[in-house]
Amino acid sequence: MPLPSSVSEKDSARLAAATLFVILGNSNPCKVETGSVYGPAIVMPQFARSTGYHKRVTELALRSLFFVAVNIAVQGWILFMFSKEQMVMDRFAGRMALCDFGASIEDCPNVAGCIGPGGTEYAAPRLYPFAQWTSRNFVKESLKAIFPERADDIDREIDPGEYGVESNLCRLLCCFLFMMAVTKDAFQIYELWRLLWNVPSKAESWISYENYSGLSEPELSENRMLSISQVKLRIAGMPFHWKVFNVVFIVIPKMLFWFMTADLGIAFLMNTSGITDSIVNSMALAFILSIDELIFETATAGRTKYMMDNTEPFHLHKLAAEKQAAEDVIWAEDEKHQRSYKCPDLFPQRLLFVVVLTWIFLSLYYYSRCEVSPDGTWVSKPLRLPKSLHFSAWVAYFPFLFDLEVQEEAVWTMPSQNI
Secondary structure (H helix, E strand, C coil): CCCCCCCCHHHHHHHHHHHHHHHHCCCCCECCCCCCCHHHHHHHHHHHHHCCCCHHHHHHHHHHHHHHHHHHHHHHHHHHHHHHHHHHHHHHCCCCCCCCCCCCHHHCCCCCCCECCCCCECCHHHEECHHHHHHHHHHHHHHHHHCHHHHHHHHHHCCCCEECCCCHHHHHHHHHHHHHHHHHHHHHHHHHHHHHHHCCCCCCCCEEECCCCCCCHHHHHCCCCCCHHHEEEECCCCCHHHHHHHHHHHHHHHHHHHHHHHHHHHHHHHCCCCHHHHHHHHHHHHHHHHHHHHHHHHHCCHHHHHHHHCEECECCCHHHHHCCCCHHHHHHHHHHHHHCCCCCCCCCHHHHHHHHHHHHHHHHHHHHHEEECCCCCEEECCECCECCCCCCHHHHHCCCCCCCCECCCCCECCCCCCC
16 A cells, blocks of 8 residues: 555555564564474473363474484484594594694794694694694504614604694684584473473463354364464463473473583594685584484474474564554664664674584583693693593583593603603
8 A cells, every 4th residue: 555645655654664673672582493393392391281181282382392312312413423533533543633733834943832742843834634644653663663673763763744724713613613503402491491491381282263252062073174373382381290391301302412512522623734724614513413403304294394383482572462652663773773872783792602602512522622731832731541431421421520540651742742
């Protein structure tokens, strides 16, 4: 419909913006993930409860909980093996933490940190990734074992090079990109906590038929037409015991897997020396946290997807729930915000959150796997082999509480100093 001549398009746009922001308010509505197995696991059991455990709705609820169990088993196993690779298999391979080895190679030999894990000085032609460096060292040591009388000649003529990072800046940038990819799940965990905290702890109905007053016998005989558009799906009050169930079996596992993925992913990227490998791995590692979405897209029934897409969120703001407000209220609230000096939408809070998380997990990497050398650079802690291949799940999932059993004697220490 065309606007009246007295109303300009700009005035109409300003009214639309004021209506949008005033009604929505400053608080986002509480909602669940609509593209992951975690969302149906929270919503579908409440639909079943609201219908008195209707058979077909209950079947979909049990199926949704089963998919969460499958996801926990798959993600948990992958992260367990990922942790074993870093904490056990890498040690048996003689792989020390990369830390800042080679980070200052462009300025060597005039700066600190120019000594590599092999005890020699860095130079660009002598820089190799770990697999190639260990192979060259193996060949050198094998020749010395076969020809012990030529050991001095072999040391002089054969140079295995050094192990170090090709670009420290690229490595840090890839860590930031990886953290940006997994932070999405951190926000989803936060939304789950907001939902469980803010919805009332009482049994409210999550599904209903609008304008329903009950069907009498005459109406049944008339075969009254019903419409799916009248079915209302919404997030509402949840009994307290269901909140506890969701925290224990959904939120806590999701938090644990997110923390493990972030910690192991940052450690993996920091121990990746090649530029190309760092770039590729920074995005590939985030796949672990998308397994829940893959299971949802592949195995979830179409009816469940429809119900998830059409479930209304829980609005904290009264006007947002009603979706309307008086015009004078809208203009008054908008004018108050126009005069305010606060600019909450200008500052990129989420981007800053990614930066902070990146710094936290980088700090965990350095303090758990590296130490400061006498020249002030970060080098790997002494490498000690595990006592066996046995790897406990407690060590994998809670490494800060349970220590891996290792041998007392180190098989490698920083050659240039006895730290």
